[in-house]
Amino acid sequence: MSERDFRDVRVRVAENRFISGKLWFMRLEPLGSVPKPKAGQFLMLEVSSTYDPMGRRAFAIADYDDKSLWIYYDVVGRGTGLMSLFREGKEVRAFLPLGKGLFNYEGDRHLLIGGGVGLAGLTLLGKELRTLGKEVVFVYGAKSKEHLGMLEWLKREGFEYILYTDDGSVGRRGYVVEALRDFGKDWQISACGPYPMLKALYSQAKKTGHRLYLSLESRMACGWGVCLGCVIKSSEGKFLRVCYEGPVFNAESVRL
Numbered sequence: 001m002s003e004r005d006f007r008d009v010r011v012r013v014a015e016n017r018f019i020s021g022k023l024w025f026m027r028l029e030p031l032g033s034v035p036k037p038k039a040g041q042f043l044m045l046e047v048s049s050t051y052d053p054m055g056r057r058a059f060a061i062a063d064y065d066d067k068s069l070w071i072y073y074d075v076v077g078r079g080t081g082l083m084s085l086f087r088e089g090k091e092v093r094a095f096l097p098l099g100k101g102l103f104n105y106e107g108d109r110h111l112l113i114g115g116g117v118g119l120a121g122l123t124l125l126g127k128e129l130r131t132l133g134k135e136v137v138f139v140y141g142a143k144s145k146e147h148l149g150m151l152e153w154l155k156r157e158g159f160e161y162i163l164y165t166d167d168g169s170v171g172r173r174g175y176v177v178e179a180l181r182d183f184g185k186d187w188q189i190s191a192c193g194p195y196p197m198l199k200a201l202y203s204q205a206k207k208t209g210h211r212l213y214l215s216l217e218s219r220m221a222c223g224w225g226v227c228l229g230c231v232i233k234s235s236e237g238k239f240l241r242v243c244y245e246g247p248v249f250n251a252e253s254v255r256l
């Protein structure tokens, strides 16, 4: 059983707007005190008060301000479809903040690689690293221009970034994994995105010798370590709960 150091709070929808592609942005105001989230942590949001669909849905805490927590979400199924219908003022429950396995801050130069909405798992890290005086470059890739909706956040925050699209509609044509060629081994890599992207990064980082930390996604039912629905295997064959031992892991320590 896991130690419960998160809250189950009511949150009020303060903003919910479509950006582009499948991407939406939601700002949530917790109605009660919650611990300050750390980079890599996530929340489990109640998307329905019925059993259709069952369970809460996991979203990276992408950013926060004095009153609210921000999430970016892709509408991919029933739960996220219902979220896109939430009106301002709606109240739902959320577990937060969740996740104990977080990023590594060693080294002075950090390349943060996000695939699609996976960038939301890296934004707080970028801010924390910058506060520590580290050099930070974001690499952001997706199928095409309209799937790079988090560019608004990168621009507003003034981060240096490199864009990749599969179809070349903006930035470099190709895949984010190619960015590793342009950055020496002194750059530590943190990445979040679809599994094929993370696997490709892992094999490339093995060749280039970069240190790599991955924020993983897995189907989650509870989000706090009790249901074992999200387990993956460590490189030694032991079970790891993505929600509890993760979601961030040293790429060498897990089997992808």
Ligand SMILES: Cc1cc2nc3c(=O)[nH]c(=O)nc-3n(C[C@H](O)[C@H](O)[C@H](O)COP(=O)(O)OP(=O)(O)OC[C@H]3O[C@@H](n4cnc5c(N)ncnc54)[C@H](O)[C@@H]3O)c2cc1C
Binding pocket: 042, 053, 057, 058, 059, 060, 061, 071, 072, 073, 074, 075, 076, 077, 078, 079, 080, 081, 117, 120, 121, 216, 217, 218, 219, 220, 247
């Ligand atoms: C720690 C964590 C952080 C996450 N952060 C974000 C985020 O910031 N923004 C965001 O848009 N999404 C994020 N996700 C994924 C998000 O939880 C799912 O997209 C969401 O639960 C889908 O709910 P649904 O009911 O709309 O889709 P469903 O109807 O349940 O499924 C629709 C499709 O999405 C796939 N899917 C569902 N859940 C997941 C999952 N957990 N991982 C991968 N594929 C999934 C299914 O296989 C299916 O193909 C995160 C997941 C985890 C575990």
Ligand code: FES
Binding pocket: 219, 220, 221, 222, 223, 224, 225, 226, 227, 228, 229, 230, 231, 241, 242, 243, 244
């Ligand atoms: S989601 Fe229940 S243990 Fe991870």
